[in-house]
Amino acid sequence: MKICIIGSGYVGLVSGACFSDLGNTVTCVDINKVIVEKLNKGIIPIYEPGLQELVERNLKKKRLLFSTDISSSIKKSDIIFICVGTPTKNNKADLKYVYNVVKSIKSNLNKYKIIVTKSTVPVTTGDKIENILNSKKNINKFDVVSNPEFLREGEAIRDFQYPDRLVIGTNSKKANKTMKNLYLPLIKKGSRYINTSRRSAELIKYASNAFLATKITFINEIANLCEKSQIDVQDVATGMGLDDRIGSRFLRVGPAYGGSCFPKDTRALVSTGQIFKTNLSVVKSVINSNEKRNKILLDRIKLIMKNKIKNKNISFLGVTFKSGTDDMRESPSLKMIPFLVKKGAFISYYEPTGQKKQFKSKNITFYENIKDACQNADLIIIHTEWNEFKQLNFKKITKKRNFKVFDMRNLYSTSEMKKNKINYFSIGR
Ligand SMILES: NC(=O)c1ccc[n+]([C@@H]2O[C@H](COP(=O)([O-])OP(=O)(O)OC[C@H]3O[C@@H](n4cnc5c(N)ncnc54)[C@H](O)[C@@H]3O)[C@@H](O)[C@H]2O)c1
Numbered sequence: 001m002k003i004c005i006i007g008s009g010y011v012g013l014v015s016g017a018c019f020s021d022l023g024n025t026v027t028c029v030d031i032n033k034v035i036v037e038k039l040n041k042g043i044i045p046i047y048e049p050g051l052q053e054l055v056e057r058n059l060k061k062k063r064l065l066f067s068t069d070i071s072s073s074i075k076k077s078d079i080i081f082i083c084v085g086t087p088t089k090n091n092k093a094d095l096k097y098v099y100n101v102v103k104s105i106k107s108n109l110n111k112y113k114i115i116v117t118k119s120t121v122p123v124t125t126g127d128k129i130e131n132i133l134n135s136k137k138n139i140n141k142f143d144v145v146s147n148p149e150f151l152r153e154g155e156a157i158r159d160f161q162y163p164d165r166l167v168i169g170t171n172s173k174k175a176n177k178t179m180k181n182l183y184l185p186l187i188k189k190g191s192r193y194i195n196t197s198r199r200s201a202e203l204i205k206y207a208s209n210a211f212l213a214t215k216i217t218f219i220n221e222i223a224n225l226c227e228k229s230q231i232d233v234q235d236v237a238t239g240m241g242l243d244d245r246i247g248s249r250f251l252r253v254g255p256a257y258g259g260s261c262f263p264k265d266t267r268a269l270v271s272t273g274q275i276f277k278t279n280l281s282v283v284k285s286v287i288n289s290n291e292k293r294n295k296i297l298l299d300r301i302k303l304i305m306k307n308k309i310k311n312k313n314i315s316f317l318g319v320t321f322k323s324g325t326d327d328m329r330e331s332p333s334l335k336m337i338p339f340l341v342k343k344g345a346f347i348s349y350y351e352p353t354g355q356k357k358q359f360k361s362k363n364i365t366f367y368e369n370i371k372d373a374c375q376n377a378d379l380i381i382i383h384t385e386w387n388e389f390k391q392l393n394f395k396k397i398t399k400k401r402n403f404k405v406f407d408m409r410n411l412y413s414t415s416e417m418k419k420n421k422i423n424y425f426s427i428g429r
Pocket of ligand 1: 010030083085153
């Protein structure tokens with residue numbers, strides 16, 4: 001099939017590369033000329049394991065193309081995937097990028113096309129897109145389908161190739177048949193395909209993200225209780241997770257959830273609730289609790305440092321919102337690091353994906369490796385859970401004698417740390 005992907009970021013680029021790998025001819029479009037130039041040379045602008053090889057292979061086979069020419073890319077394609085960003089503005093999803101794309105599609109509808117929203121868009125967006133595209137000239141020339149994307153950064157290719165489920169929101173039999181055909185190789189490998197109404201598909205995405213955010217926030221709050229009652233939250237999470245009705249995933253404690261999806265999608269869901277005069281009180285309180293999480297962890301740092309933060313060297317291991325990605329959007333470090341600098345700390349950090357220019361302060365320094373970042377540390381903060389942070393010999397990486405470790409991901413055993421006489425602090429235990 002001939003596919004056009006509009007927006008070549010985390011979702012668009014991965015989807016485009018994976019669809020081309022399934023044998024389709026895919027043109028990935030972006031308005032950012034620099035991104036397109038890089039991609040045409042086989043340079044991947046984001047960190048995503050396995051993506052480089054996939055792009056190179058399909059570029060060579062000429063099944064994957066990159067372009068800034070939105071008009072011709074739309075005209076020559078049968079299926080158009082909208083994969084542009086939907087950030088939040090005033091706590092609502094800002095759909096200006098989506099509607100800009102829809103305008104381009106409207107002026108280039110030269111034959112029947114399926115217009116698919118892969119971007120996360122609020123309930124009724126598909127209806128609005130349909131209204132914009134509708135005109136006498138365009139009768140029977142399009143179907144608007146919702147096909148939300150559930151991939152996780154860092155695991156995006158696997159998630160795309162082996163999805164738990166494929167959700168296709170459309171009442172059009174014709175569009176559904178084509179979409180099922182497109183995804184047939186994944187369905188044959190065992191992925192569940194569900195056809196729902198378009199609005200249902202839109203809501204499935206928001207409800208899923210809000211639910212996962214709730215699970216994270218829930219266990220983080222339980223961890224707060226564990227810290228005050230001498231209970232190990234890991235035991236609680238294991239005990240809960242073994243119940244099939246609950247499941248163990250997303251019951252891992254840590255900093256506030258961040259990233260490009262959960263914070264904005266929970267806010268946008270509440271705003272959809274308001275439009276439909278429905279109080280989504282659980283989601284509201286998840287947002288509220290998550291916002292307070294940074295302060296809780298910063299208070300913990302103050303306690304660990306006995307309120308002496310001024311002139312202390314604090315080293316961060318990992319600054320992105322989680323391991324496996326270079327995505328800094330809404331990363332808790334963006335709040336924690338500037339706060340600590342304001343209190344007079346000197347921050348050094350190491351980030352495996354090489355995020356050198358994230359912080360603008362002469363008191364914040366990026367280092368190329370763990371040892372250099374930690375050599376003068378009074379406090380080492382493990383902020384994300386990369387494998388290379390899991391087996392550190394802390395006494396070898398820092399020169400200070402009375403250093404402390406605050407492990408925000410519970411990567412180490414408390415008893416081991418005690419045995420090794422390391423001043424070790426973790427979460428919920
Ligand atoms: N990142 C994720 O893990 C993830 C997972 C599932 C769903 N989503 C959703 O997918 C959507 C895209 O997210 P992302 O993280 O890939 O965004 P992104 O910011 O990485 O990429 C968006 C791209 O769209 C381009 N763009 C904007 N306007 C354009 C236009 N008019 N024409 C062509 N290109 C244009 C931008 O230049 C950018 O490269 C969002 O709605 C997001 O919520 C993201």
